[in-house]
Amino acid sequence: MTYNITLILGDGIGPEVVNSARRIIEATGISIDWDIVEAGDVAMKKHGTPLPAFVIDSIRENGVALKGPITTPVGRGFKSVNVRLRQELELFANVRPIKSFNGIDSLHQGVDLIIVRENTEDLYAGIEHMVGGEAAESIKIITRKASERICRFAFELARSQNRKKVTLVHKANIMKLSDGLFLECGNRCAEKYDDILFEDMIVDAMSMKLVQFPQNYDIIVAPNLYGDILSDLSAGLIGGLGLAAGANIGHDIAVFEPVHGSALDISGKGIANPTSAILSGIMLLKHIGEFEPARRIEDALAQVFEDESNRTPDLGGDLGTKEFTQRIIDKMME
Known part of the structure; x- marks a missing residue:
């Protein structure tokens, strides 16, 4: 079976962390046809709006999306894309699991x-x-x-x-x-x-x-x-926003996303912690009924964190985004 899933890369470190989650999900062997669309600052520059109609249409058609962080201007500029998505798609429940990891100082x-927030x-x-x-x-x-x-x-x-x-x-x-x-x-x-x-x-x-x-x-x-x-x-x-996942859920539609911001200051440096995006990907897999692949990723991530050498800079280590991602994939394949 092939799943059709909307992929919104987002701003700043969004493409880096979302593509990390994508690599890990694909490493489970699940067949996914990703519909890659743009929203946020990059869409504003290219299409004149931070939330083009085709983004909404894609999510409605597929029913499931994995989304990167999107920059929201403070006190000026366009309204929050995140809030607009929730309102237009009637994603009434924000779900934030909070679970500590063995091996992570917290x-x-x-x-x-789990925090359930009216959205x-x-x-x-x-x-x-x-x-x-x-x-x-x-x-x-x-x-x-x-x-x-x-x-x-x-x-x-x-x-x-x-x-x-x-x-x-x-x-x-x-x-x-x-x-x-x-x-x-x-x-x-x-x-x-x-x-x-x-x-x-x-x-x-x-x-x-x-x-x-x-x-x-x-x-x-x-x-x-x-x-x-x-x-x-x-x-x-439990260690920060980089270790927490998020989902926005409606009656027929669900959008999964890392809960941190776009971190423009480290964008493109290859050092972003992708854990939040990976955890959001795990939530997505459970949502579509792929519990065994979700468990494999979950177990691999937990085992990787038990080794103190497997840390991105925000957690006191020196692994880059791609290296950290590969450690998880390697652990899954053992």
């Missing part, structure tokens, strides 16, 4: 949790305006439909992975209507999943608890902004 070991609304709806040149207003949108959908997704994910607890994050003590609605939806959803423990936690307390005891958590579900912040915080607990 603040914590034994971490194995389409909250402050990220992008509804903001200036008021008389002296103030800016940004509108926080929380709907019952989106809140119920993401809570249901979190519980179904917990059940499918034999996870025991879902923790809902909010700030309903202050934002009693918006976050209060999110919490209400979570409580109602939990009633239908009596086999799974449920708790809620205020976001500032959640931040502290994650830093102290991340091993105590299984699946965390949160509105968009809190989920974004907690995802990066949690990645820092």
Whole structure:
């Protein structure tokens, strides 16, 4: 069987890390027809838009995409391609597994949790305006439909992975209507999943608890902004964004991507850590039902990390992107 998958190389180090993941996936022997398309800064320069219509069309047709990091201008320029993709394709769930690796120096070991973030609304709806040149207003949108959908997704994910607890994050003590609605939806959803423990936690307390005891958590579900912040915080607990994967999932479409930025300062130097892209590729394989190839890559990556000589510069080593990639492929072939 041949799979049709959209491949978005991205900006900066995107092509380097995505092609690393591509090499490793292909080394498993799976037949994939990659539809390579451009988005981000390179597309802006070539097509006059950072997100050409053919990119959306390709993802819709194939249903699955592997995407590199895309630069988003700060305070100016075009709107976030990532946010537009999520909104246009209704990729309502951002899924970020956070799992520590043996052999990697990090603040914590034994971490194995998943953050599920609502992807389409909250402050990220992008509804903001200036008021008389002296103030800016940004509108926080929380709907019952989106809140119920993401809570249901979190519980179904917990059940499918034999996870025991879902923790809902909010700030309903202050934002009693918006976050209060999110919490209400979570409580109602939990009633239908009596086999799974449920708790809620205020976001500032959640931040502290994650830093102290991340091993105590299984699946965390949160509105968009809190989920974004907690995802990066949690990645820092296991060694950084270079060791965490990400997926944006809708009803019929899924886009998998490394969670770090485009790192323009090291672009083209061949030293980028491709682990996040590789882990995203593993998630992609599981999504399409290729569990055995995913396991082979997962096992090889874990074994490579157990050897302290197998480190890219961000982890204190001197292996380049291609060399690190080859070490994983070699381990898979043993």
